[in-house]
Amino acid sequence: MALSGVEIFKHLPKTNCKKCGHPTCLAFAMKLAAKQASLDACPDASEDAKKILGESAAPPIRGITLGAGPKAVKVGEEICMFRHEKKFFNPNVFAVAIKASEAGDAASKKIEGVVTSEIDRVGQKLRVDAIAITDEGGDASKFASVVKQVVDGAPGVPVILVSKNPATIEAGIVHCADKKPLIYAATAENAEAMAKIAKEKKASLAVAADGLDALTALSEKVKGMGVDDLVLDSGARKAKDMIEHFTIIRRAAIKKNFKPLGYPIVTFATRDNSVSESMVAAIGTMKYASIIILSSVEKWKMLALLSLRQNIYTDPQVPMQVAQNVYKVGDAKENSPLMITTNFSLSYFIVRGEVENSKVPSWLAVMDNEGLSVLTAWAAGKFTASKIAQFITESGVEKNIKHKELIIPGYVAVLSGALEEKLPGWKITVGPREANQLPTFLKARA
Amino acid sequence: MALTIPKEAYSGKIFNVQLGSGTKAVTIGGASALPFLAFEGTFPNKPAVAFEIMDIAPSDWPETLQKAIGGVSANPVQWAKFCQQNGADIVALRLMGTHPDQKNKSVEEASKTAAEVAAAIDIPLLILGSGHVEKDSQVLQAAAAATRGKNCAIGKAVEENYKTIAAAAMANDHKLIAMSQLDVNLAKQLNILLTQMGFDKERIIMDPMSSALGYGLEYTYSVMERIRLAALLQNDAMMQTPVVCDIGANVWKVKETIAPDVEVPEWGSLADRALAWESITASAMITAGADMLIMRHPSAATKAKEMIAELAG
Ligand code: B12
Numbered sequence A: 001m002a003l004s005g006v007e008i009f010k011h012l013p014k015t016n017c018k019k020c021g022h023p024t025c026l027a028f029a030m031k032l033a034a035k036q037a038s039l040d041a042c043p044d045a046s047e048d049a050k051k052i053l054g055e056s057a058a059p060p061i062r063g064i065t066l067g068a069g070p071k072a073v074k075v076g077e078e079i080c081m082f083r084h085e086k087k088f089f090n091p092n093v094f095a096v097a098i099k100a101s102e103a104g105d106a107a108s109k110k111i112e113g114v115v116t117s118e119i120d121r122v123g124q125k126l127r128v129d130a131i132a133i134t135d136e137g138g139d140a141s142k143f144a145s146v147v148k149q150v151v152d153g154a155p156g157v158p159v160i161l162v163s164k165n166p167a168t169i170e171a172g173i174v175h176c177a178d179k180k181p182l183i184y185a186a187t188a189e190n191a192e193a194m195a196k197i198a199k200e201k202k203a204s205l206a207v208a209a210d211g212l213d214a215l216t217a218l219s220e221k222v223k224g225m226g227v228d229d230l231v232l233d234s235g236a237r238k239a240k241d242m243i244e245h246f247t248i249i250r251r252a253a254i255k256k257n258f259k260p261l262g263y264p265i266v267t268f269a270t271r272d273n274s275v276s277e278s279m280v281a282a283i284g285t286m287k288y289a290s291i292i293i294l295s296s297v298e299k300w301k302m303l304a305l306l307s308l309r310q311n312i313y314t315d316p317q318v319p320m321q322v323a324q325n326v327y328k329v330g331d332a333k334e335n336s337p338l339m340i341t342t343n344f345s346l347s348y349f350i351v352r353g354e355v356e357n358s359k360v361p362s363w364l365a366v367m368d369n370e371g372l373s374v375l376t377a378w379a380a381g382k383f384t385a386s387k388i389a390q391f392i393t394e395s396g397v398e399k400n401i402k403h404k405e406l407i408i409p410g411y412v413a414v415l416s417g418a419l420e421e422k423l424p425g426w427k428i429t430v431g432p433r434e435a436n437q438l439p440t441f442l443k444a445r446a
Numbered sequence B: 001m002a003l004t005i006p007k008e009a010y011s012g013k014i015f016n017v018q019l020g021s022g023t024k025a026v027t028i029g030g031a032s033a034l035p036f037l038a039f040e041g042t043f044p045n046k047p048a049v050a051f052e053i054m055d056i057a058p059s060d061w062p063e064t065l066q067k068a069i070g071g072v073s074a075n076p077v078q079w080a081k082f083c084q085q086n087g088a089d090i091v092a093l094r095l096m097g098t099h100p101d102q103k104n105k106s107v108e109e110a111s112k113t114a115a116e117v118a119a120a121i122d123i124p125l126l127i128l129g130s131g132h133v134e135k136d137s138q139v140l141q142a143a144a145a146a147t148r149g150k151n152c153a154i155g156k157a158v159e160e161n162y163k164t165i166a167a168a169a170m171a172n173d174h175k176l177i178a179m180s181q182l183d184v185n186l187a188k189q190l191n192i193l194l195t196q197m198g199f200d201k202e203r204i205i206m207d208p209m210s211s212a213l214g215y216g217l218e219y220t221y222s223v224m225e226r227i228r229l230a231a232l233l234q235n236d237a238m239m240q241t242p243v244v245c246d247i248g249a250n251v252w253k254v255k256e257t258i259a260p261d262v263e264v265p266e267w268g269s270l271a272d273r274a275l276a277w278e279s280i281t282a283s284a285m286i287t288a289g290a291d292m293l294i295m296r297h298p299s300a301a302t303k304a305k306e307m308i309a310e311l312a313g
């Protein structure tokens, strides 16, 4: 159970030395109780205190890192049920399953799909995060050869080894032992053997059971064997069971600090129909799954799922935004067109992308509107003629260009008259409404 | 350590709202817990899926969508029947042609279309204006009268025109769709205004304003979660009206549902991409608590219905 601030305080040195960055030990204790600080910050905490507080000070959902090196991904350490309460912190992992029976060409194609999966969305680089190799009861050497194929073909990409047979896992893990793979899974039948491998190879271990009670018991058992980095699978595969189980797991961990379920969740969202699969995976993303294994990663599907994940995991308090500036797109010169938009990342990147598509070098003036979209900023009174005029005047853009023409978004066409008044000598041109009409618009002018 | 299932103690419940009549009537709402958490509440009704049609041929709908509807879209009556045959729980008629920037169709034309469509189907009907504040009040008054007795839902009533539209719904025994702009307090405020003018709160369907996957979806998602929490945990009666999400109109104007494969090879097949875009947006909205969806692509709507069935278990 979670300790209160006062209970934690009793175990601190009570010297108020401030080394933890807090004015008093009590203040620090309060932060610990609120899970906003870690005991490591107090250099003088006794071993005793660490032991007693360790359990209680740990985040309610343990953070687990999959893989090693630049492509490693961390999941867990979430602190709320609903994103508006604070935010969701560590985006779920999307992994593609490669069956041992797909060894060779089929596996190569999927590996290639993962390696080339990176897309740029609203300034973030997103990709398929991991590869799961599944044995389906086949023989260990075949499994191992696919693991090798994956490790060679997709260097650095975190790996999940899926087999209920410890001997199979042992055969496969030699190819990725130093890369912090995830082993799936310890079950009631094989727990000891799997725990042994996980400890030896410093791998994370999934515990898989049928239902939440069995999962609780198994998680405690495996933890008792000395494995700390666990992830949970309650066996939920139907969307209804997923929402129910995952909600209970998250609630038990966060609200009750129930340690046996205080780990990230792993699930298989595999379906025969790929659109259905994407919908189930989407539910996993929204409802607390941390590792979601898919059967295929077509480009359209990943675009949709990664966009959803980005939406759900953005900070609800702070819209994603870019710095106010006049950006050069392509080799813009003194006669190149000048356009204006707001500093909401989505608006900026969409517009910039379309200007790039047009191949017409341009200047893109991006005005700080606290990260609001064009229409929202306009409705909020933050994208008005006088504010735009002031920004353009102070931006110094006039030093870079010879003309005095400003292209404004079509949705705020109403601003053009007032803008011509506020920016004497300037010509205001109303651009298209949707950014995807920009290439046609710009080419027609060029 | 044995697991005790941590349950929420809900004190509120979503109102049941019935649309249509007879054996094909549809009731939405009724939930007594957060979406699909059957271990701690009951869900007498599944979320319903309305298929959208318009009173004019939808020339600005992308090709993928046009193809999926086939040749019926020039005729609203045929189109409505097509929806009914293809699994719609409800038909949503959007009188887009009445917008001054579109065909500026007259009030009479619009209400005639509404009456014809209502007569041609036996599933419930939603009648939506074009989103033009002034024209909508006139159009919806007439359309409400022309479909009297059909127990439709008319809308969308917004802050600027709710009085006339609510009065029309009341006078003709229809339900009302009330839309606010992505804000919990504004949604509540509009419901309060409506009840203050004597409109029965149990006849309102709330539209928190939808947005598409990748384009503000997270705002709608969180506003809906907050509405549902207020309704159930704080027993706030002004938040207990069922929620509708108008998905298609938002989804089918974003680049991901329009741009052909050759233009954005890194985005993969347009047909699948566009279908997934509407289907996943639907998944998100039902997960956040939608009681009714308005959708455009028949296959995406079918996918949404499959998912609803799976979630309702
Ligand atoms: C999400 C959202 C919000 C979020 C804010 C998101 C954000 N960071 O901006 C929140 C919930 C906070 C919000 C608040 C409000 N909102 Co709001 N919101 C939206 C919503 C759903 C999506 C906005 C969005 O993200 N669009 C995507 C971006 C990329 O669009 P964009 O910046 O306009 O860019 C496009 C084009 O303009 C063009 N473009 C952009 N730059 C340029 C430049 C050039 C040169 C050219 C040619 C083209 C171009 O390209 C882009 C893609 O095509 C829209 C409705 C909708 N579906 O569009 C309403 C909408 C913008 N909001 C609206 C309103 C009224 C408000 C509020 C005033 C109401 C309220 N709830 O209080 C507040 C104001 C904010 C405040 N006071 O703080 C109205 C504006 C109505 C109007 N025409 O006046 C809209 C249109 C909803 C509606 N239909 O009524 N909103």
Ligand code: SF4
Binding pocket: A012, A013, A014, A015, A016, A017, A018, A019, A020, A021, A022, A023, A024, A025, A028, A041, A042, A043, A044, A045
């Ligand atoms: S560092 Fe430790 S001893 Fe010093 S004030 Fe902080 S909690 Fe107290």
